[in-house]
Amino acid sequence: MKRWMRLDNAALIFPAIRNSRWVNTFRISAELTETVDPAVLAQAVKDLKPRFPSFYVRLGTGAFWYYLQQIDEAPAPRPEYAYPLTHMGKREQRRCCFRVLYHENRIAAEFFHVITDGKGGEIFVKSLVARYLELRYGITVPKEGGIRDIADKARPEEVQDAFRKYTGEVPMTRREDTVYHLFGTPDGTGFMHIITGLIPTDELVKKAREYHSTVTGFLSAVMIKTIIDMQDCHIRGKKRRPVKISVPINMRKVFGAETLRNFTLVLNIGVDPRLKEYTLEEICREYRNQMALELTPEKMAARIAANVLPAQNKLLRVAPLFIKNMAMRWVYSRYGERKGCINISNLGLIDMPAVMQDHVKRIDFVVGVQLTYPNNCSVASCGNVTAVNMIRSIQETELERRFFTNLVKLGIPVAVESNES
Amino acid sequence: MYCVKCGVRLEDGAAACPLCGTPSWNPEERERNTHYNPELYPAPEKEGKYTLLAVITVVMAGIALGCLIACLVALGRVGWSGYVLFGVAFVYISAVLPFWFRRYYPAVFLPLSFAALAGYLLYINGATGGHWFLSFAFPVTGMAFLITYFSVGIALIRFKPRTKLMLLGLLFILTGGFMLLLEFFLHISFSMKMFRWSIYPAAFFGILGIFLFIASLIRPLRRGLYKKFFI
Numbered sequence: 001m002k003r004w005m006r007l008d009n010a011a012l013i014f015p016a017i018r019n020s021r022w023v024n025t026f027r028i029s030a031e032l033t034e035t036v037d038p039a040v041l042a043q044a045v046k047d048l049k050p051r052f053p054s055f056y057v058r059l060g061t062g063a064f065w066y067y068l069q070q071i072d073e074a075p076a077p078r079p080e081y082a083y084p085l086t087h088m089g090k091r092e093q094r095r096c097c098f099r100v101l102y103h104e105n106r107i108a109a110e111f112f113h114v115i116t117d118g119k120g121g122e123i124f125v126k127s128l129v130a131r132y133l134e135l136r137y138g139i140t141v142p143k144e145g146g147i148r149d150i151a152d153k154a155r156p157e158e159v160q161d162a163f164r165k166y167t168g169e170v171p172m173t174r175r176e177d178t179v180y181h182l183f184g185t186p187d188g189t190g191f192m193h194i195i196t197g198l199i200p201t202d203e204l205v206k207k208a209r210e211y212h213s214t215v216t217g218f219l220s221a222v223m224i225k226t227i228i229d230m231q232d233c234h235i236r237g238k239k240r241r242p243v244k245i246s247v248p249i250n251m252r253k254v255f256g257a258e259t260l261r262n263f264t265l266v267l268n269i270g271v272d273p274r275l276k277e278y279t280l281e282e283i284c285r286e287y288r289n290q291m292a293l294e295l296t297p298e299k300m301a302a303r304i305a306a307n308v309l310p311a312q313n314k315l316l317r318v319a320p321l322f323i324k325n326m327a328m329r330w331v332y333s334r335y336g337e338r339k340g341c342i343n344i345s346n347l348g349l350i351d352m353p354a355v356m357q358d359h360v361k362r363i364d365f366v367v368g369v370q371l372t373y374p375n376n377c378s379v380a381s382c383g384n385v386t387a388v389n390m391i392r393s394i395q396e397t398e399l400e401r402r403f404f405t406n407l408v409k410l411g412i413p414v415a416v417e418s419n420e421s
Numbered sequence: 422m423y424c425v426k427c428g429v430r431l432e433d434g435a436a437a438c439p440l441c442g443t444p445s446w447n448p449e450e451r452e453r454n455t456h457y458n459p460e461l462y463p464a465p466e467k468e469g470k471y472t473l474l475a476v477i478t479v480v481m482a483g484i485a486l487g488c489l490i491a492c493l494v495a496l497g498r499v500g501w502s503g504y505v506l507f508g509v510a511f512v513y514i515s516a517v518l519p520f521w522f523r524r525y526y527p528a529v530f531l532p533l534s535f536a537a538l539a540g541y542l543l544y545i546n547g548a549t550g551g552h553w554f555l556s557f558a559f560p561v562t563g564m565a566f567l568i569t570y571f572s573v574g575i576a577l578i579r580f581k582p583r584t585k586l587m588l589l590g591l592l593f594i595l596t597g598g599f600m601l602l603l604e605f606f607l608h609i610s611f612s613m614k615m616f617r618w619s620i621y622p623a624a625f626f627g628i629l630g631i632f633l634f635i636a637s638l639i640r641p642l643r644r645g646l647y648k649k650f651f652i
């Protein structure tokens with residue numbers, strides 16, 4: 001009998017809020033030194049299947065809940081489309097919840113958020129690339145830095161719903177200020193524009209240290225400053241709104257969990273420009289202080305409880321799926337995307353064994369645009385290259401221009417690329 | 422190569438800065454965008470609802486045809502299956518047909534539904550040898566259509582609150598008038614007595630409509646009403 005799983009607690013929201021044009025996806029890609037061989041890649045994707053049972057699944061619909069059903073066949077790698085993160089429709093989700101793409105010397109995996117989060121995706125892509133390199137060049141990649149050995153069996157703690165395990169008893173309120181909302185002219189065609197800023201990691205770390213901040217903190221502070229400036233162009237005085245960045249936190253670190261499924265919580269961190277004219281130093285300090293205040297296991301457990309406890313409510317559990325979907329859509333529209341202006345999702349330094357590093361030039365991490373946010377920002381470092389991927393569904397490049405120009409003004413060299421010809 | 426405006430380094434051969442659009446200085450000829458596959462676009466998503474609609478269509482057509490054939494075989498004429506046939510056509514046109522389209526177009530589908538209803542009534546009239554279609558069913562269906570059309574228009578089209586209130590007033594007055602006409606058509610078709618009941622709803626709707634119409638013209642009254650009745 002084939003195995004099926006319940007959705008983990010964070011994943012519950014994603015099928016409920018998807019629509020015919022938008023679904024919550026993200027992508028991790030690795031640029032190799034040589035052209036990718038699709039046949040070898042297909043074999044590598046097949047080989048990983050027993051080791052990653054929670055990835056090779058399709059989304060099924062029950063009467064009361066969605067579920068994930070394991071699939072028989074590993075998905076075949078496909079050539080890359082004209083732009084990243086093309087819409088993953090319901091039909092595709094019913095076949096498989098992720099896709100593997102290749103283009104010239106790049107391997108990419110695009111995941112529906114229902115199966116995993118950025119960290120889980122990173123481990124999968126690293127293991128995939130390691131297996132590909134082993135098959136292609138006959139090398140042996142040491143299984144370290146998260147790379148899984150395909151000879152092993154999947155451990156139970158890797159496929160469990162960590163949210164249920166680490167939930168607190170008292171939920172924390174979701175009430176927060178509604179923030180400024182970025183806007184622009186929708187592209188309308190579904191084309192996802194990407195502008196990538198490539199920054200030398202050492203320079204970025206050095207600059208962040210100058211501001212007594214982490215890389216994520218520093219980039220978030222620059223982004224907050226940028227959005228404050230943009231807001232000032234449209235709204236002045238007391239009508240301005242707080243500017244906050246949604247920062248996904250990898251909870252595996254906080255709780256020492258090992259799950260490969262979703263285990264991320266978002267913290268909204270930012271400042272209220274009505275209070276004063278913040279300098280970059282002050283925003284960095286605010287970021288640091290707010291992070292220190294919120295990022296404790298107890299508070300995180302309380303935040304998890306706010307998501308887990310409603311899902312355990314008896315009345316809600318017996319409600320048919322479409323009622324649940326309506327309820328979740330309502331909650332999402334109220335709390336999901338009104339508390340942060342933009343995501344800054346940082347995978348951090350992606351470490352890999354030296355044998356593998358020789359073949360991998362760069363890792364990119366792209367989180368798709370949200371339902372109502374027109375922009376999104378995701379960061380990943382590999383070697384000495386930090387790739388800041390800014391995706392947008394609108395025509396204007398104002399946010400990207402201001403953000404990268406602000407970085408250049410701070411003395412950080414930025415090289416930009418885009419996917420528009 | 423750097424952008425003169427933003428100060429960021431550009432890709433070799435980039436024609437313009439992707440951030441600000443400033444043309445790059447001395448660009449080398451760029452062959453093509455190599456980051457993605459510029460030829461391959463995803464196929465448009467097929468929607469599952471069409472299968473369901475096709476099944477419903479086949480089932481409904483099956484029922485109608487089945488009845489027709491059964492009647493022809495048993496009675497040798499269309500008989501009661503005509504009612505089924507026209508009834509199914511009416512239900513199909515008003516409840517199934519709109520779903521074949523991506524959007525619901527009330528301006529098209531509402532008249533169609535009422536036309537289908539009028540057609541059904543005309544058939545019944547003809548089949549039963551009645552005399553009430555032209556003098557009763559047709560005008561009443563027409564008026565019901567007008568009122569529905571008018572109210573859907575008010576609900577869907579974005580007006581200023583004042584205009585909306587004014588139109589709502591007109592709609593109520595129209596509804597009051599419809600009550601009077603309904604009794605009138607009953608009177609001429611089925612020789613019922615005139616002015617037995619219709620004046621009450623007509624007076625109610627008429628007064629309410631006139632009040633709303635006036636309220637739409639007087640700002641303080643409008644505001645006071647909103648304060649009492651906002652949702």
